[in-house]
Amino acid sequence: MTAPENHMLPMIRSEFRKIATVRSPxxxxxxxxxxxVAGITGLIESGGNVHDPALQGKAFAHVGLAAICTLIFGIxxxxxxxxxxxxxxxxxxxxxxxxxxxxxxxxxxxxxxxAGLVSSAVAIAVTAxxxxxxxxxxxxxxxxxxxxxxxxxxxxxxxxxxxxxxGALIRNPVAAIAAALAWIALVEGIAGQLxxxxxxxxxxxxxxxxxxxxxxTATTRLLPQWGGGLVLLGYAxxxxxxxxxxxxxxxxx
Amino acid sequence: xxxEVRGLTKAFGQVTAVRDVSFTVPEGKVTGxxxxxxxxxxxxLRMVLGxxxxxxxxxxxxxxxxxxxxxxxxxxxxxxxxxGFHPGRRARDHLRVLxxxxxxxxxxxxxxxxxxQLTRDAGRRVREFSLGMRQRLGIAAALLxxxxxxxxxxxxxxxxxxxxxxxxALLRTKASExxxxxxxxxxxxxxxxxxxxxxxxxxxxxxxxxxxxEIGDTNAALESAFLNLTATSR
Numbered sequence: 001m002t003a004p005e006n007h008m009l010p011m012i013r014s015e016f017r018k019i020a021t022v023r024s025p026x027x028x029x030x031x032x033x034x035x036x037v038a039g040i041t042g043l044i045e046s047g048g049n050v051h052d053p054a055l056q057g058k059a060f061a062h063v064g065l066a067a068i069c070t071l072i073f074g075i076x077x078x079x080x081x082x083x084x085x086x087x088x089x090x091x092x093x094x095x096x097x098x099x100x101x102x103x104x105x106x107x108x109x110x111x112x113x114x115a116g117l118v119s120s121a122v123a124i125a126v127t128a129x130x131x132x133x134x135x136x137x138x139x140x141x142x143x144x145x146x147x148x149x150x151x152x153x154x155x156x157x158x159x160x161x162x163x164x165x166x167g168a169l170i171r172n173p174v175a176a177i178a179a180a181l182a183w184i185a186l187v188e189g190i191a192g193q194l195x196x197x198x199x200x201x202x203x204x205x206x207x208x209x210x211x212x213x214x215x216x217t218a219t220t221r222l223l224p225q226w227g228g229g230l231v232l233l234g235y236a237x238x239x240x241x242x243x244x245x246x247x248x249x250x251x252x253x
Numbered sequence: 254x255x256x257e258v259r260g261l262t263k264a265f266g267q268v269t270a271v272r273d274v275s276f277t278v279p280e281g282k283v284t285g286x287x288x289x290x291x292x293x294x295x296x297x298l299r300m301v302l303g304x305x306x307x308x309x310x311x312x313x314x315x316x317x318x319x320x321x322x323x324x325x326x327x328x329x330x331x332x333x334x335x336x337g338f339h340p341g342r343r344a345r346d347h348l349r350v351l352x353x354x355x356x357x358x359x360x361x362x363x364x365x366x367x368x369x370q371l372t373r374d375a376g377r378r379v380r381e382f383s384l385g386m387r388q389r390l391g392i393a394a395a396l397l398x399x400x401x402x403x404x405x406x407x408x409x410x411x412x413x414x415x416x417x418x419x420x421x422a423l424l425r426t427k428a429s430e431x432x433x434x435x436x437x438x439x440x441x442x443x444x445x446x447x448x449x450x451x452x453x454x455x456x457x458x459x460x461x462x463x464x465x466x467e468i469g470d471t472n473a474a475l476e477s478a479f480l481n482l483t484a485t486s487r
Binding site: 010011013014017018021022023024080084085086088089090091092093094095096249251252253 | 296299302303304305306319320322325326329331333336337338339340341342343346347349350351353354355356394
């Protein structure tokens with residue numbers, strides 16, 4: 001008898017190799033820090049006052065905005081495999097499909113969090129540079145600075161996982177990305193107005209806003225940061241469960 | 254490891270693609286899986302590999318369903334027509350991804366690349382590959398786990414005559430080592446030279462399963478038998 005094998009480890013290693021050996025994930029993940037640079041620069045260029053203590057938090061909140069890149073990155077985890085028909089080989093390697101989905105959630109979530117850390121480092125550097133250029137006083141010990149950055153990293157992780165779920169449900173990558181972006185740009189805003197602020201703050205992007213804007217003054221428009229984190233975790237879990245259920249029985253033809 | 258197909262049926266909505274098909278694929282032989290286009294060959298192969306869920310019946314490999322194999326890639330090597338490649342991934346990396354997933358040592362990657370004569374092209378991205386080179390890469394993927402069972406759907410697609418001859422020799426070698434080799438094809442002349450055993454399906458139903466010698470081992474005999482067996486259904 002051989003020792004019991006770890007069935008997840010080969011799938012996790014394979015998923016990391018998939019990401020590392022094509023260009024698109026790197027380009028997508030590099031876009032996150034670029035959004036941070038552009039966003040913080042825009043904040044200053046549009047007349048932001050570096051002597052306003054709240055501005056530093058607004059600058060750091062761009063890390064959470066970069067999660068739009070990890071969302072698309074996650075969507076391509078499953079939908080990209082259907083597009084290139086590599087999903088057949090993936091399921092031949094692991095016919096127990098829940099392992100494939102679980103490995104993708106772990107690998108894409110971790111990589112999304114790593115991208116969030118890079119975005120955070122970039123946010124700190126760019127903010128420090130602008131603050132010193134404009135004669136402001138920059139300090140990382142400012143109230144909520146670390147909480148805002150930490151929330152931003154958590155948002156990058158959660159949206160990568162949500163993306164994996166969306167891509168498993170909508171296997172056409174163009175349709176999946178279009179649906180996700182339409183939700184962000186249009187649907188959630190309209191839905192938020194229809195249901196009112198009390199319920200709107202439970203929607204995923206309102207929740208992520210509360211996650212990465214911890215430094216802002218308390219508002220009833222958003223959940224507290226921990227609440228936003230839990231709500232986003234719930235969405236990630238719900239999408240993961242939907243991804244599992246829809247993946248397990250579907251014919252691959 | 255035998256492949257055993259028992260009463261396999263698959264309905265896609267109103268269309269029954271495969272109806273109550275049973276046959277055995279023996280060890281140590283090359284078995285041809287023949288049928289016109291749309292006869293249910295690919296659907297049957299996909300059910301054997303756990304990719305399509307049968308409406309009824311089951312398929313066993315060495316006595317267990319594919320999704321219960323402890324190390325599927327090391328037991329079964331499969332080449333399917335719709336198997337894809339990421340166009341931006343290098344050939345070597347494609348195999349390294351599969352090696353990791355199958356728990357196969359990375360050293361096998363160079364071995365199978367040399368076996369299919371792609372060593373020189375291993376660092377090229379698949380989008381630069383011709384159809385024949387993609388086919389070779391797919392065959393390399395099937396061989397990666399040094400499996401006891403080979404399941405190949407139209408493996409000669411895109412191969413030049415030298416490549417087709419190489420493939421026939423490979424299949425004979427694998428069978429002579431006692432492995433189970435199942436080759437689906439609609440090109441009869443390819444099959445007649447290579448197989449010992451045939452399974453013929455038409456319109457989703459089994460028409461014949463047995464040794465090629467029962468049909469006659471010339472190309473002409475196989476062709477007329479094939480046409481007879483598959484015509485009755487239409």
